[in-house]
Amino acid sequence: GENVEQHPSTLSVQEGDSAVIKCTYSDSASNYFPWYKQELGKRPQLIIDIRSNVGEKKDQRIAVTLNKTAKHFSLHITETQPEDSAVYFCAASIREAAGNKLTFGGGTRVLVKP
Amino acid sequence: DAGVTQSPTHLIKTRGQQVTLRCSPKSGHDTVSWYQQALGQGPQFIFQYYEEEERQRGNFPDRFSGHQFPNYSSELNVNALLLGDSALYLCASSLGGGLVNIQYFGAGTRLSVL
Numbered sequence: 001g002e003n004v005e006q007h008p009s010t011l012s013v014q015e016g017d018s019a020v021i022k023c024t025y026s027d028s029a030s031n032y033f034p035w036y037k038q039e040l041g042k043r044p045q046l047i048i049d050i051r052s053n054v055g056e057k058k059d060q061r062i063a064v065t066l067n068k069t070a071k072h073f074s075l076h077i078t079e080t081q082p083e084d085s086a087v088y089f090c091a092a093s094i095r096e097a098a099g100n101k102l103t104f105g106g107g108t109r110v111l112v113k114p
Numbered sequence: 115d116a117g118v119t120q121s122p123t124h125l126i127k128t129r130g131q132q133v134t135l136r137c138s139p140k141s142g143h144d145t146v147s148w149y150q151q152a153l154g155q156g157p158q159f160i161f162q163y164y165e166e167e168e169r170q171r172g173n174f175p176d177r178f179s180g181h182q183f184p185n186y187s188s189e190l191n192v193n194a195l196l197l198g199d200s201a202l203y204l205c206a207s208s209l210g211g212g213l214v215n216i217q218y219f220g221a222g223t224r225l226s227v228l
Contacts, residue, residue, distance in 0.1 A: 001173075006156075034216070043118075043221045044157070044204070089156050099170030100208070101147065102217060104156030 002027040004092050006105025013080050014113055021108045023090035024072040030092040033066060033073050034102070039086045047088075048075070080112045116141060118207050118220035126226045127195050135190040135223045139207030145169075146188040147217060148180060151202040163188050192225075200227045 003026040013019050025033075031052035036044035050057045050064045050073065057064050061080075066073040077084055087109050091102040119138045127133050139146050145164045149157035159172035163182035182188045186207075192199055202224050206217035 004156075036219075043219045046216065046218070049216065091156075099162045099164070100217075101159040101162060101170050101172065102149075102157070102206075103159065106156050107154075 002030060002092055002094070002103040004090060004103050004105040006090050006108055008108060009106065010109045010111070012111045012113060015080060015082060017080055019075075019077040019080055019084070019110055019112075021075045021088055021090065021110075022072060023074070023092075023105050024070075025092040025103075026071070027092070027094065028068075028071065029094050030103075031095055032093040032100070033064070034091050034093070035064060035075050036089045036091065036104075037086045038089065038107075044089060077110075080110075082112050082114050085110055085112045118205055118218050120203075120205050120220035120223050122223060123221070124224050124226075126228060128228050129195055129197060131195050131227075132191065132193045133195060133225060135192075135203050135205075135225070137188045137190070137205030137207075137220060139186050139188070139205075140218050143207035143209045143218070144186050145208045145210070146182060146186065147206045147208070148188070148190045149204040149206065150174075151204055151222070153201070157204055160190070195227045197227050200225060 006023045034049035037047045038044045063076045087107045090105045147162040148160040151157040161171040166182045177193045179191045202222040204222045205220045208217045
């Protein structure tokens, strides 16, 4: 089955700096890659996603890149702010009629120091 | 518009007992997926329900079972509880029988098994 590895497990950055989180996946059939942000005690919230027919997607300070050949994708957060502090999860999924389970990475705890 | 709601928020059980967790999907959604999130880890897929049937299942024993009702709400049942079942149980809903991958999560039910 699919396996998703996520690095680093913790990331500490100074406010205003950039943060980059990397994930690799094992199943070349995966074609949908969402990123979720989970604050302490709260629900995972979708912050951005990318499909396999796209190499890069941006939404304000957040961007995601996908390299299908290498089977890895990354989350980039620019101009980090204290409210960006949270745990971030990447996931991979296969769009198919039988379902679309998400396989998650282990998470990255991001701390933005003011 | 209500998002995904789960009940109860917290639950304490003892080993060997049985538990039922409940989920109401986001308005208009017809597919419900359940995930188990152990402390400090990413969510793990348990199963997905669509049209009142289990469509896809992760690597969980038969002690984990579920149900989806005609109004698309869902229940997760766990029998013969083990200490290792202690976790946050997340429900996610999506639209289109799983062909549209975007999954929205509830806040979860935190289960403690003593």
